[in-house]
C-alpha cells in the first residue's frame with residue numbers, strides 16, 4: 001500500500017500511544033500526500049512541517065488515541081479540516097443558532113458525571129456511565145466527511161467505535177426496527193434549550209440496520225483528543241452518509257422502537273427534513289440546491305465549490321441499505 005511507510009516513524013501509531021495533536025496532524029497530512037501520490041520526500045517533509053505549525057495550539061483536552069480503523073470507507077484521503085475551524089464553526093442549537101455560538105457558550109455544559117440509558121425493545125436494557133462506555137470496545141480513528149444540510153462540509157478525524165458494538169451488547173428484540181437517539185436538554189447548562197426554534201430535547205433516529213452499519217460511529221473524541229463541548233461532548237453520533245443534523249450531540253438516551261421516531265428537525269419542518277436525510281445531490285432542499293458544497297477552510301477567492309457526492313461519497317458502503325427505495329420520496 002502507498003500509505004505504508006513505517007520506516008520514518010511517522011505512521012501507524014500504536015493504540016496505547018499518546019500522540020500530541022500537532023504531530024498527529026502532521027502525520028495525517030503525510031498520509032494524505034502519500035495516498036494521493038504527489039509526495040516526493042522533500043515535498044512531504046515540507047508539508048509535514050507546515051501542517052504541524054498550522055495545527056500547533058495549547059493542548060488542553062485529554063488525549064484519546066485510537067488505532068486506525070479497518071472499516072471500509074473509514075479513512076477518506078481528503079485534506080483534514082483545521083482543528084480550529086472544526087471547533088469554532090458549529091451547529092449546536094442548545095447553545096445558540098450562530099455558527100460561533102457553540103464555541104462561545106458550550107463551556108457551561110456539564111459532562112461529568114454522564115450516563116447513557118439504553119431502553120425500549122432490547123433484551124438487556126442498561127444504564128452506562130461514560131467510563132463504562134469508553135471501555136466497551138477499543139477506540140478507532142475514523143476520518144469522515146461530514147456535510148451539513150446548509151451546504152458546507154468538513155473532514156474530521158473522529159475517535160470512537162461502531163455503534164453496532166453497543167447495540168450487540170444490549171441485544172435488540174426481533175420487534176426492534178428503529179433506534180431513537182435522545183440528547184441532553186438541561187436548561188441550566190444549555191442556554192438555548194427552551195428557545196422556540198426546535199422542540200427539546202433534540203431527538204434523532206435511524207433505522208436499526210443503519211444504526212448497525214459499521215460506519216455509524218459512537219464518537220468520544222476528535223483529532224486525537226476528547227471532544228470539545230461544542231462538538232458534542234462527551235459522546236455523540238457520527239453518521240457520515242447523512243446530513244449533519246442526523247449526528248446527534250451529547251447523547252443521554254438510546255431507545256429501540258418498532259415505529260419510526262419523530263425527529264427534532266422533522267417536527268420543525270417536515271417538508272424540508274425527512275427521516276432519511278441521506279446526502280443526495282439529486283434531491284434539492286425545498287429552498288436550495290444540494291448539488292454542491294463548500295469545504296470549510298477552502299473558501300478563499302479562488303476556491304471552487306465541490307460537487308456533492310451521492311451518500312456523501314459512501315455509496316459503495318451504504319447504497320445497498322436503500323436498494324429499491326425511491327430516494328425522492330424517502331428524503
Ligand SMILES: Nc1nc2c(c(=O)[nH]1)N[C@H]1C(S)=C(S)[C@@H](COP(=O)(O)O)O[C@H]1N2
Nearest residue numbers: 090091092093148183202244245247248249
Ligand atoms: N444535540 C444536537 N446535536 C446536533 C445539532 C444540534 O443542534 N443539537 N446540530 C446538528 C447539525 S445541523 C450538524 S451539521 C452537526 C454539526 O457537528 P459539528 O459541529 O461537530 O461539525 O451536529 C448535529 N448535531
Ligand SMILES: [Mo]
Nearest residue numbers: 148149244245
Ligand atoms: Mo447541519
